Amino acid sequence: MITHSNQTADSRHLLEFVLRQGDNALVLGHRMSEWCGTGPALEEDIALANTALDLIGQTQMWLAYAAELEGRDRSANDLAFMRDATDFRNLLLLEQPNRDFGHTMMRQFLFDAYQVPFLQALESSADQRVADIAAKSGREARYHLERSSDIVIALGDGTEESHRRMQDALDRLWSYAGEMFVTDETDIAMHNAAIAPDLKLIHAQWNDTVQARLNKATLAVPDSTFVHKGGKNGVRHEEHLGHMLATMQVLQRSYPNSVW
Amino acid sequence: MADDQASVAQIREWLDAVPDPEIPVISIVDLGIVRDVQWRDDVLDVVITPTYSGCPAMSVIPEDIKTELGRHGINKINISTQIAPVWTTDWLSDKGRANLKGYGIAAPRTTGVPEGCPRCESVDVEKISQFGSTPCKAQWRCKSCLEPFDYFKCI
Ligand SMILES: [Zn+2]
Numbered sequence: 001m002i003t004h005s006n007q008t009a010d011s012r013h014l015l016e017f018v019l020r021q022g023d024n025a026l027v028l029g030h031r032m033s034e035w036c037g038t039g040p041a042l043e044e045d046i047a048l049a050n051t052a053l054d055l056i057g058q059t060q061m062w063l064a065y066a067a068e069l070e071g072r073d074r075s076a077n078d079l080a081f082m083r084d085a086t087d088f089r090n091l092l093l094l095e096q097p098n099r100d101f102g103h104t105m106m107r108q109f110l111f112d113a114y115q116v117p118f119l120q121a122l123e124s125s126a127d128q129r130v131a132d133i134a135a136k137s138g139r140e141a142r143y144h145l146e147r148s149s150d151i152v153i154a155l156g157d158g159t160e161e162s163h164r165r166m167q168d169a170l171d172r173l174w175s176y177a178g179e180m181f182v183t184d185e186t187d188i189a190m191h192n193a194a195i196a197p198d199l200k201l202i203h204a205q206w207n208d209t210v211q212a213r214l215n216k217a218t219l220a221v222p223d224s225t226f227v228h229k230g231g232k233n234g235v236r237h238e239e240h241l242g243h244m245l246a247t248m249q250v251l252q253r254s255y256p257n258s259v260w
Numbered sequence: 261m262a263d264d265q266a267s268v269a270q271i272r273e274w275l276d277a278v279p280d281p282e283i284p285v286i287s288i289v290d291l292g293i294v295r296d297v298q299w300r301d302d303v304l305d306v307v308i309t310p311t312y313s314g315c316p317a318m319s320v321i322p323e324d325i326k327t328e329l330g331r332h333g334i335n336k337i338n339i340s341t342q343i344a345p346v347w348t349t350d351w352l353s354d355k356g357r358a359n360l361k362g363y364g365i366a367a368p369r370t371t372g373v374p375e376g377c378p379r380c381e382s383v384d385v386e387k388i389s390q391f392g393s394t395p396c397k398a399q400w401r402c403k404s405c406l407e408p409f410d411y412f413k414c415i
Binding site for chain 2: 050051056057061133136139
């Protein structure tokens with residue numbers, strides 16, 4: 001899937017790429033952690049918190065690498081807690097507020113269905129550190145996809161109300177999903193350096209997974225092709241991210257450099 | 261290497277006394293997370309690998325290793341974490357699997373389905389949730405004795 005070439009990766013693009021992976025995991029991980037103690041059932045509460053934990057663990061690996069590449073003597077924690085919203089490189093999809101449980105799981109499903117083939121492709125990355133982190137995270141992503149698929153299918157093909165809520169969630173989130181496949185100069189540089197796959201291939205795999213499972217969930221795939229973008233390149237985050245970071249970063253912002 | 265240094269085999273035996281912080285009936289050696297033990301002059305290098313990326317036990321384990329080896333007079337210890345090759349439940353020892361069962365946790369199986377209820381051995385079991393009390397476990401229920409039980413997820 002990844003084609004090799006002799007070109008060396010521009011280090012600026014590699015940092016940008018690694019930061020995007022770390023910020024995706026961090027922002028979604030924090031969103032999932034917001035459910036802690038308020039899940040719809042004890043089992044779900046635990047599952048949401050454990051998914052968050054996996055994502056935060058993945059964040060530590062990506063952001064530790066990003067901090068090394070940056071070489072400005074900052075740690076993974078500094079990157080997580082001391083950067084402003086405009087410095088974040090996560091997908092807009094992932095900063096969307098949780099809303100109800102169905103909406104949270106639909107967001108998770110749309111991302112998991114991307115993350116599984118994407119991380120699988122990264123396992124053969126020309127950058128060994130990227131390959132190692134992807135191999136570690138990929139197993140967790142596969143487990144997450146199994147769970148989010150089951151829930152999307154159960155609730156989509158559930159009661160009249162659960163079906164309506166899942167369809168609403170899908171309609172709302174659909175225009176955010178497209179940003180995962182928007183290819184910019186960083187993606188091209190990473191693909192040329194055999195560090196990351198061609199997103200077109202990932203898009204095709206994502207489409208197959210998503211179409212099949214949404215069919216099973218009796219949900220109608222929206223026909224809109226509009227794409228909200230500006231998250232992964234940091235140009236235009238929505239107000240949601242700022243609110244989320246205000247909560248997430250308050251301790252480090254108020255008491256800089258405090259440690260456990 | 262000095263003559264009075266403990267052998268690596270001896271050290272592995274000592275490490276086998278360090279329990280997993282969340283499942284105390286299995287040791288960190290049983291769990292397969294001690295990847296390498298080696299003397300570098302008078303410093304002991306210990307390489308460990310995380311189970312799940314976000315497993316909170318990973319911040320406790322290095323301290324436990326230092327405490328245990330300190331009891332045997334080894335104080336210069338350098339512990340590092342290595343993520344590749346990726347840890348899998350295949351690395352769980354047979355002793356570890358047996359101890360899990362005795363503790364009421366069904367051992368991981370590649371089929372993704374526990375062998376049976378750890379209490380009554382019934383194979384009539386069903387999944388309640390893909391996640392249990394820790395990231396490494398799922399929740400199942402026995403339909404014969406009606407008791408819920410933890411299943412150590414297979415990854
Ligand atoms: Zn039973």
